[in-house]
Amino acid sequence: MKSYLGKRIVTAVLCVFLALLFNFIIIHAAPGNPIRILAGTDSVNEEMIAELTQKYGLDQPAYIQFFRYVGNLFKGDMGVSIYTGQPVADEIISKLGPTLLLCLTSSIIALILGTLLGIFCARHVGSALDSFLGSISYLFDSTPSFWLGLMLILVFASTLHLFPTAGMFNVRQNAEGFARVVDVLYHLVLPSTALSLTLIPYYFRIARTSVIQVGNEDFITTLRGAGMREDRIYRKYVFRNAILPVVTVFGIQLAYIVSGSAIVEIVFSWPGMGSYMMTAISRRDYPTLMGIYLVISISVAVMMIVVDVVYTYLDPRISRSEGK
Amino acid sequence: MAILSLRDVSVTYRSSGKEVHAINNISLDVEENESLGIVGESGSGKTTLIMAVLRLLNTKTTDVTGEALLKGEDIFQMTPERLSEIRWTEMAIVFQKALNALSPVHTVGRFIGDIYRVHKPEATKEEIRSVVEETFELVNLPKRIFKLYPHELSGGMLQRVSIAMSLILDPSLLIMDEATTALDVVTQNQILEEIKRLEEQKGITRIMITHDMSVVASSCKKVAVLYAGSLMESGPTEKVLVEPIHPYTQGLVESFPTFKTDTHEPLKSIPGSLPDLANLPAGCVFAPRCPKASDICFNSKPEMKDYPGNRKAACFFAGGSNNE
Numbered sequence: 282m283k284s285y286l287g288k289r290i291v292t293a294v295l296c297v298f299l300a301l302l303f304n305f306i307i308i309h310a311a312p313g314n315p316i317r318i319l320a321g322t323d324s325v326n327e328e329m330i331a332e333l334t335q336k337y338g339l340d341q342p343a344y345i346q347f348f349r350y351v352g353n354l355f356k357g358d359m360g361v362s363i364y365t366g367q368p369v370a371d372e373i374i375s376k377l378g379p380t381l382l383l384c385l386t387s388s389i390i391a392l393i394l395g396t397l398l399g400i401f402c403a404r405h406v407g408s409a410l411d412s413f414l415g416s417i418s419y420l421f422d423s424t425p426s427f428w429l430g431l432m433l434i435l436v437f438a439s440t441l442h443l444f445p446t447a448g449m450f451n452v453r454q455n456a457e458g459f460a461r462v463v464d465v466l467y468h469l470v471l472p473s474t475a476l477s478l479t480l481i482p483y484y485f486r487i488a489r490t491s492v493i494q495v496g497n498e499d500f501i502t503t504l505r506g507a508g509m510r511e512d513r514i515y516r517k518y519v520f521r522n523a524i525l526p527v528v529t530v531f532g533i534q535l536a537y538i539v540s541g542s543a544i545v546e547i548v549f550s551w552p553g554m555g556s557y558m559m560t561a562i563s564r565r566d567y568p569t570l571m572g573i574y575l576v577i578s579i580s581v582a583v584m585m586i587v588v589d590v591v592y593t594y595l596d597p598r599i600s601r602s603e604g605k
Numbered sequence: 606m607a608i609l610s611l612r613d614v615s616v617t618y619r620s621s622g623k624e625v626h627a628i629n630n631i632s633l634d635v636e637e638n639e640s641l642g643i644v645g646e647s648g649s650g651k652t653t654l655i656m657a658v659l660r661l662l663n664t665k666t667t668d669v670t671g672e673a674l675l676k677g678e679d680i681f682q683m684t685p686e687r688l689s690e691i692r693w694t695e696m697a698i699v700f701q702k703a704l705n706a707l708s709p710v711h712t713v714g715r716f717i718g719d720i721y722r723v724h725k726p727e728a729t730k731e732e733i734r735s736v737v738e739e740t741f742e743l744v745n746l747p748k749r750i751f752k753l754y755p756h757e758l759s760g761g762m763l764q765r766v767s768i769a770m771s772l773i774l775d776p777s778l779l780i781m782d783e784a785t786t787a788l789d790v791v792t793q794n795q796i797l798e799e800i801k802r803l804e805e806q807k808g809i810t811r812i813m814i815t816h817d818m819s820v821v822a823s824s825c826k827k828v829a830v831l832y833a834g835s836l837m838e839s840g841p842t843e844k845v846l847v848e849p850i851h852p853y854t855q856g857l858v859e860s861f862p863t864f865k866t867d868t869h870e871p872l873k874s875i876p877g878s879l880p881d882l883a884n885l886p887a888g889c890v891f892a893p894r895c896p897k898a899s900d901i902c903f904n905s906k907p908e909m910k911d912y913p914g915n916r917k918a919a920c921f922f923a924g925g926s927n928n929e
Contacts, residue, residue, distance in 0.1 A: 499705035506659055507720040508692030518708050596710055597754045
């Protein structure tokens with residue numbers, strides 16, 4: 282197990298480094314220059330631009346910029362945003378919380394609801410409700426999340442006035458303590474609904490297929506033939522076996538948690554990583570972008586390892602053959 | 606007294622408007638301590654027949670008619686509670702694919718122990734463990750496999766585990782569905798010998814489903830030949846396999862290789878293939894492939910008739926009249 286984990290970590294570090302390199306190349310190959318964007322289009326002062334370009338090291342050859350960036354990373358310095366002048370690390374940390382809150386809530390809701398619905402349909406295959414939920418799942422699967430978000434705002438915020446239209450808390454109230462928590466949760470309802478609705482179909486279909494598949498296995502027939510009660514068979518054997526693909530999907534989805542919600546965040550003006558990244562892209566804010574991408578690739582790498590480790594506990598076929 | 610009596614058992618699969626007649630009016634007696642081999646080519650309905658007897662077919666897509674008397678009690682009329690009671694305590698099954706007969710994420714001991722617990726809910730962990738380990742010893746398995754997972758065992762061991770699993774509650778009727786087909790001949794022989802020994806020791810009656818004539822010849826007292834869901838011939842093994850009276854059995858026996866032959870004649874095969882079970886011929890199901898078929902065979906169905914030596918056959922030309 283230890284050597285396996287060690288190998289996985291080395292591979293992950295390598296992957297993160299490669300991702301960093303490719304991100305750097307792509308960002309620098311893209312048209313647009315952060316200093317020009319910063320300077321605007323009216324009365325451009327060429328002297329100032331030259332000075333700023335030098336200040337941010339953009340006058341150096343690309344490979345020197347890259348090594349300088351990596352060198353600074355090892356010192357724990359992610360650089361300073363060209364646009365805001367704030368340290369990138371501080372900004373990312375302040376944006377990470379809201380994103381994790383939104384994405385974790387939505388993912389967990391989607392995991393639970395989707396899986397439960399999938400299990401229900403698997404046990405009532407061919408029923409009217411099964412076909413109905415099946416069609417609904419395709420409907421939400423093919424609905425773009427921004428449209429869903431806009432519709433939710435239109436119906437529940439603008440027309441019914443049940444929920445706020447945007448943001449993470451009421452800026453005017455500026456509540457403290459428990460009231461603050463309630464306020465954030467209140468603002469969380471619509472965006473997490475939009476995000477969950479687009480995620481539920483995945484869990485629904487995987488859980489349904491998986492439960493049906495396991496339900497047809499010989500060992501389930503054996504248990505049935507041995508007189509075990511149906512609910513016990515499902516509880517102890519079908520679900521235990523059917524959960525494996527669901528865990529995989531949950532892990533993969535969590536890996537993209539930091540970047541996956543960008544569109545919903547923008548629609549609901551949620552102050553998270555997604556909208557932060559979009560702004561940084563339009564400003565060609567190199568240090569900010571590199572920082573965001575670094576966090577994303579680290580989270581993907583870490584989640585993949587976590588999923589694999591969890592898997593070794595859930596599926597003895599993996600732990601025993603690769604463990605030791 | 607017959608331990609299992611089938612009276613006029615028919616099984617029809619319904620799928621997308623079509624009716625597939627998998628088993629047609631089979632009547633058969635299995636006498637106590639007289640192991641029965643049911644032979645027939647793939648698709649002849651062997652597995653369907655026993656799955657019907659075990660009531661493990663999907664009731665939504667299959668119709669089962671007739672009677673299956675287990676010690677005089679009709680299995681098809683049993684309440685679900687009664688059915689659960691007799692399952693595994695009166696009749697147990699060993700499946701073809703031993704690896705699939707066990708849950709891949711549970712240890713062998715836990716799985717078998719759970720089956721034991723279904724019928725002995727008051728048993729303690731220690732009791733269960735000792736019963737399971739005793740049963741392992743019966744089939745020459747080491748005790749240590751109690752804690753192993755199915756993928757850690759060899760094919761032969763898995764088949765032994767399946768057999769141990771079927772014996773855990775001392776059933777009086779043991780059904781083996783191609784239980785040794787996947788094994789090499791050496792292991793197959795060992796296991797067959799063990800089974801025969803256990804049968805005598807514990808007074809178990811066995812039904813052996815197979816397409817391997819040598820397995821039947823070496824381990825069953827009686828044999829029943831199935832073709833396209835209908836019974837062709839039945840009787841004592843040494844008679845039926847040596848001097849078959851039904852043209853189908855004759856073809857089946859001739860198409861099987863033997864070591865004793867000193868001629869270099871190629872093996873014969875039966876020309877043609879199984880009829881479409883959704884569209885069975887009006888007369889004898891074997892008539893289209895039968896070398897002896899005449900008009901009567903295509904127009905009316907031959908009944909199972911008694912022949913000397915405790916044999917039965919369903920053919921107008923069986924017995925004396927076919928020796929032209």
